[in-house]
Amino acid sequence: MTLTNMLISHSNLGFCSDFSRPLLLPLLLPPPPPAGSSFQPFVSRLTSIVGSTGILQNDRKLRQTCQVMAAAPSYSEAAGVTESGMFSQSDDDLNSRGFEIHMSRDDINLDKLNSLFVMVGFPRREKGKLLRALEHTVSLLWIHEKKSGSIIGFARATGDSIFNAIIWDVVVDPSYQGLGLGKVMMERLIADLVKRGISNIALYAEPNVVGFYQPLGFISDPDGIRAMAYSRRRR
Amino acid sequence: MACCSTVSFLVVPHYYWCSSSRLTCNFACSSYCSSVASSFVNALNAVVPEKGDLRTKAGLWDSIRSGLLKTSPMAVTEPEIKDDEIELEDEVVLVEKVQTDGTIEKIIFASSGEVDVYELELLCDKVGWPRRPPSKVAAALKNSYMVASLHLHRQPPSTDGDIPAPEKRELIGMARATSDHAFNATIWDVLVDPLYQGQGLGKALLEQMVRTLLRRDIGNITLFADAQVVDFYRGLGFESDPEGIKGMFWYPRY
Numbered sequence: 001m002t003l004t005n006m007l008i009s010h011s012n013l014g015f016c017s018d019f020s021r022p023l024l025l026p027l028l029l030p031p032p033p034p035a036g037s038s039f040q041p042f043v044s045r046l047t048s049i050v051g052s053t054g055i056l057q058n059d060r061k062l063r064q065t066c067q068v069m070a071a072a073p074s075y076s077e078a079a080g081v082t083e084s085g086m087f088s089q090s091d092d093d094l095n096s097r098g099f100e101i102h103m104s105r106d107d108i109n110l111d112k113l114n115s116l117f118v119m120v121g122f123p124r125r126e127k128g129k130l131l132r133a134l135e136h137t138v139s140l141l142w143i144h145e146k147k148s149g150s151i152i153g154f155a156r157a158t159g160d161s162i163f164n165a166i167i168w169d170v171v172v173d174p175s176y177q178g179l180g181l182g183k184v185m186m187e188r189l190i191a192d193l194v195k196r197g198i199s200n201i202a203l204y205a206e207p208n209v210v211g212f213y214q215p216l217g218f219i220s221d222p223d224g225i226r227a228m229a230y231s232r233r234r235r
Numbered sequence: 236m237a238c239c240s241t242v243s244f245l246v247v248p249h250y251y252w253c254s255s256s257r258l259t260c261n262f263a264c265s266s267y268c269s270s271v272a273s274s275f276v277n278a279l280n281a282v283v284p285e286k287g288d289l290r291t292k293a294g295l296w297d298s299i300r301s302g303l304l305k306t307s308p309m310a311v312t313e314p315e316i317k318d319d320e321i322e323l324e325d326e327v328v329l330v331e332k333v334q335t336d337g338t339i340e341k342i343i344f345a346s347s348g349e350v351d352v353y354e355l356e357l358l359c360d361k362v363g364w365p366r367r368p369p370s371k372v373a374a375a376l377k378n379s380y381m382v383a384s385l386h387l388h389r390q391p392p393s394t395d396g397d398i399p400a401p402e403k404r405e406l407i408g409m410a411r412a413t414s415d416h417a418f419n420a421t422i423w424d425v426l427v428d429p430l431y432q433g434q435g436l437g438k439a440l441l442e443q444m445v446r447t448l449l450r451r452d453i454g455n456i457t458l459f460a461d462a463q464v465v466d467f468y469r470g471l472g473f474e475s476d477p478e479g480i481k482g483m484f485w486y487p488r489y
Contacts, residue, residue: 125418133417136380158415162375163367166413166421166457190485201485202459210481218483224462227482228473229455230445 081191081217089184099152099181100144101188105134108142112151120171138165139192141185145176152176155185157193157201165193167203186216204229325447329385329439337392342407342436344443348382354406362426380414383444385427385436407431408440412448412456420448422458441471 079085091101102108110131114124125133134140138161143153152173159165167189172181193201204227205213210220221227330342352369355376359366376382385408391400408427414420422444427437448456459482460468465475476482 129417133415136414136416158413158419158421160375160378160411160413160423162371162378164413164421164423166419168415168419199488203483204457204480205483207479207481210483213483217486219485219487220481220483222484222487225459225482225484226462226465226475227457227477227480228460228465228468228475229457229477229480230472231474231477232449232472 077191077195078187079191080194082187087184087187087191088180094143094184098146100146101184102142102144103140103188103192105137105140108134108140109151112149113142113154116151116154116171116173117169119173122169122171138198139189139196141189141192143172143181143185145173153181153185155189157189159198161196161198163198164200164202165198167201170203182212183216186213190216325443327443329436330434339388339390341388342431343386343388344383344440345386346381346383346444346447348376348379348384350376350382350384350406350409352376355409358406358409358426358428361428361430364426376411378413379411379423380416380420381412381444381447383410383412383440383447384408385431385440387431408436410440410444412444414448414453416453418453419455419457420453422456425458437467438471441468445471 078087082088094101110127113130114127118124134156136158137156138159140156141154142151144150145152150173153171153176155167155170157165157167167186170182170185172185190201203213203218205218205220214220325344325346327344328341329344330340332340334340352373355372356366356369384406387405387407388402389405390402393399408431410422410425412420412422422441425437425441427440445456458468458473460473460475469475
């Protein structure tokens, strides 16, 4: 793993470093610049420190990476997930259009979630069971529509939090489909899973949405692997 | 159930509560393969403990025990009645065999998750799976909804009269499932020691696992099958690409 890769790997500060790696002299690195500030001082600060150790003085790729990172606060979260390293729509973009991204189950309204499920043709789930399912969900995301106050998008992932994760219940309110919100959710959910170190992310796609997942990096039946489900009908 | 002269096969569910102060019912019907045993098994299958009802069940166990057991008596102690639901733990003896020298061998299925990571590592080596950091494996097992195991128990004949020889236990198979504890479960890492393959143990392991999951009301049981084992799972009641649904993986590493 090159030093460049290490630097752009998961960082909770949105900063060009990974404090868990002793190689990077974490104590010497300055705090991250506020969002929207000019990238020039940031890059020069970093290279002056790192340059003094002689490690990265001439790493052009790193400089470019740091420039992009400083310019787009959402970079490090999307690093390794999207081609550009940036989300297709930033949180700010979405906010300005009245959509709030939430990734905590704390304030989720089960009735509103059930309404969304019903709207897309899923069965309405019993609240106790739904709550239990959410409590044992590794990562989830929901989109709050500010004007109506409803939940218009949802996605979640279950798994062992170490090796494998399965994504379930990816839904967008039909009235809000076609706006790229499904992609918005998937990028963030995957970025969260990748950040947790989960390398095996899978899902079960209905035939009409296989084309939706492919551009996001999903491959169906890799190496001949088949999805299977237990069928009680046959018993 | 099949019988032969030197080996008897019997699927017998043990119902016990995993705690020293709880009611324990441990019965063995070795070398006993008949309709009597099967009806006994059916009767026991019907016995489901209810909260606060354990004292009456103790009577039932006593009468069964006195009538059928040939082995040493087991301790029946008054169970502790807890506030929350009493967990029913299943262990199923899949195979029981008495060797000519008197060694008792049992292959036992358990869904209680007692799998030693180092034993698992040895088992993974045997089937040619790449090694994974033991700490991660331990965490993954802990975060799994169900860890099902097959252990081979060997009890050599007692050389010292009353004192039974220590029982040796070896992990010979495992499977685990992750789940949201409500709607979906996905089965991973199914493996059986090559020495014990071809005996139907993998099938039994999965069958017991599916049964346990269904009993816990998990309606959607899924898995991803390598091409060469798709038929194995079909035989167990799994359907590939149900309703055209495709399994997809994010940038898989082969």
